[in-house]
Structures are given as structure tokens and as C-alpha cells.
Amino acid sequence: MNEDTQQRTAPRVVLVTGAGTGIGQATARAFAAGSSRAANGYRVYDGSTAVRVRNIRALPAAGFTLEDVRPFLACLDGDVLAVPPSARALRIARERLAVLEHRIAIQTxxxxxxxxxxxxxxxS
Incomplete structure (x- = not known):
């Protein structure tokens, strides 16, 4: 099987973006690898992009900003929790936790x- 055939037979997915999904179209395009267009005009990404976007969605749900996510890009294509965190990632996580704790204190x-x-x- 040549490289061209592999590209055509690789799993392809349409990412669901927009309201209620946790990620917008511009964000998906910014963090996802190249895409093509389906006949209906939707962007179609390879299967590994779905894993990456699912991981990107999980980080903001844990309190990270999208800018915080950038240092994690190298490990977002697989099991994020299986990879030991870098010192930078730990620093970002600690900073984000401090921000969340401050916000919780204010709301309390x-x-x-x-x-x-x-x-x-x-x-009452």
C-alpha cells in the first residue's frame, strides 16, 4: 500500500463543534491537524484529531484556559494521563489551581x- 492509498483509507471524522460542545470551530481548526471538506461542506479530520480535540475539551473543563493548553500539545494525541507531566505543565496546573481557589473563596x-x-x- 503506498502513502497516497494510506491517506485515502485512514479513518476520517467530522468533529462536532459549537454551542454545548466545549469547543468552537476556530479552536478546533487552530489545534487540529489538516482537514479536508466533505461533500456537505463540513470539515473532516483524521481519527487522531478527535482524540486531540477530546483532550483539549477536558483541560478547560478542569479549569485551564486555551492558552494554558498550548504547552500540553505534544501529549494531546494520546492518553494525557499516561504521560508524566513536565515541570512547565505542573507549574501551569498549580497556577490555575490557585486562580480557581481564589475565585471559589470570593464566591463563598x-x-x-x-x-x-x-x-x-x-x-431562609
């Missing part, structure tokens, strides 16, 4: 103030 204080105000007003 706001909730406590609101609960106290409701209690003082006779509501």
Missing part, C-alpha cells in the same frame, strides 16, 4: 453575605 464570601442578608430579612 458572596454566598455567605447573601445568606446572612436573607436570614436578617427573615427569609
Amino acid at each position: 464570601e458572596a454566598r455567605d453575605r447573601l445568606a446572612a442578608a436573607l436570614a436578617a430579612a427573615g427569609g
Whole structure:
């Protein structure tokens, strides 16, 4: 089988992007390898791109920004948790955790103030 035949028979997928998917079309194009167009005009990516995009979706769900994701690109095509994290990745994760903990503290204080105000007003 020559290289051209392999490319034509490789698994291809259409990535679902947009509202409710956790990733927009521009993000998918930015982080995904090359694509082609299906007859209906949708972009079609190879199978490994689906794994990459699934991993990219998981990182923001864990509190990372898309800019934070860039240092992880080398390991996003496989099992992210099977690869030992780099010092840079750990630093980014620790920084992101600190940001999340700060946000949680602020929201907790706001909730406590609101609960106290409701209690003082006779509501529960």
C-alpha cells in the first residue's frame, strides 16, 4: 500500500463543534491537524484529531484556559494521563489551581453575605 492509498483509507471524522460542545470551530481548526471538506461542506479530520480535540475539551473543563493548553500539545494525541507531566505543565496546573481557589473563596464570601442578608430579612 503506498502513502497516497494510506491517506485515502485512514479513518476520517467530522468533529462536532459549537454551542454545548466545549469547543468552537476556530479552536478546533487552530489545534487540529489538516482537514479536508466533505461533500456537505463540513470539515473532516483524521481519527487522531478527535482524540486531540477530546483532550483539549477536558483541560478547560478542569479549569485551564486555551492558552494554558498550548504547552500540553505534544501529549494531546494520546492518553494525557499516561504521560508524566513536565515541570512547565505542573507549574501551569498549580497556577490555575490557585486562580480557581481564589475565585471559589470570593464566591463563598458572596454566598455567605447573601445568606446572612436573607436570614436578617427573615427569609431562609
